[in-house]
Amino acid sequence: MHSLQSLDEKLLHPPLIPHLYGWKRFCVEFLFFGAKEARSCLFVGLFFLSIFIVPKSGIWIIPRYDVLFIIAITIQLWMVYSKLETLDELKAVMLFHIVGFVLEVFKTSANIQSWSYPDFAYTKVLNVPLFSGFMYAAIGSYIIQAWRLFDLKIYHHPPYIFAVITSLLIYINFFTHHYFGDYRWYIAAGVLGLYARTTVVFTPYDRERKMPLLLAFILIGFFIWLAENISTFFGIWKYPNQITSWSMVHTGKWSSWALLVIMTFTITVFLKHIKKTVYIPR
Template sequence: MAGGGVAKLERLTAGWPLAAVFLAKLLFAALFGVMILSALIVTRLVWQDDWAVARYDALVIFALVTQIVFIWRGLETWEEARVILIFHVTGTLMEIFKLAQGSWDYPDQGLLEIGGVPLFSGFMYASVGSFIARAIRLFHIRFAPYPPFWATYLLAVAIYVNFYTHHYTYDIRWLLFAATLLLFWRTRIWLYIRERPLSLRLPLGAFLSAWLLWIAENVGTFTQTWSYAVQGDTGLVDLGKFGSWYLLIFVAFVTVTLVVRDAMHPRGIRPPARETA
């Protein structure tokens, strides 16, 4: 069913200019995240404090229903959903820890929360995994040459652990930045907008994705869904969060590779053949 959705999108955009096709696929890949961000904006504009359901709880319900619809309509496969759930759980655990450390705050309250963290926050992490998994299908993405899986797993674990340990010991994020380049610099993302493949280095793809997530982070703060103690005179989220999202992209990506092994080509830099949806 998921493959059928890809084929339908390609038939719909068959006569469109290349840039329009790329944008349509990109937005469709990010559909879950776009819907969550839209819900943040809409609820901020219309929600009243005296309503029976708290805003945060409404966001949890909306995100849960959206996830169910995605699986029901084949926008995500069950296999993808299970792996995205892993990132959902690890993201929620990190939120609980970071909230306790005072890294950020949720100014409102709701019933559906753990450790002061509203449960919709996990769906925001899940939207990152959803985007990666869906983009791989929509753009028929292949990664080549791909580094050894064991090395990518070690990197992802080191990044995730550092998000916790840097509060107590030395922050090794600069070493982790270097490790992403060392491990993935030769890896190219081969993507197909139509028949002809395009490519970019994987760290550049992670950089661009982190930039989009930093923008989404600002949407969250401008809608007062969460807030940081320090945001500068402009009210923008500190650029240090951009680096955090860059690293977290690799955690999400490596998690998704658990179910997209066919997209990884360990040898050669020639564009792998596109598979028909």
């Protein structure tokens, strides 16, 4: 616990190297960027590591999905106890869990069957294992941790009301596209206009850098899509076309994850200490 807090302190206030220019500066900044990214993925990394190492048969008499649920709760409680996450941040993470779990229940229902969880579990509710919500919570945990470690600031963020409406439309479309058509690309077009001028300022080492916030959404969505491919390969859940043999998750899911990241980002913005670093033009 103390070692992680010490690591955070070193990442937030690194020892400065004098006369750092050119490729040397690039290497140092890239090293610290990677270290902060890895630290931000603490919950994600530990959770997905458990997915890889927990055998399909489970541990002792406990089914695999139940073991993963216990591990996810343990990691989350440990992060709060060790003050790597605050109670307010935990509330936001649990909201991500609920939002994700509701979506899972709908997507795996008998009428929809977008994907399925084939294994038995005592902690299944409406055919969805409770650990699944933590996969969505992991996205929120990453954003919260990265915000602190990179000292993120958001400039030209759209008015909150527009961001909230867009997020609601994104979430609703995940349900309604099964009945009324998929409007994700119309929503995506609206997102492009809404966040076109928005930039995220981050500090990998000692200087602030910036990038378009839209690019950040796309990149995070891509890495989640990669994680989804790994998870389906290990049989944690399966799409209909993966029942008999594994195949790569359709690239269209990348766009879905990027949109989900936007929704998660919007929820995160409303945390008190984060809202202070978001600047909306008048």
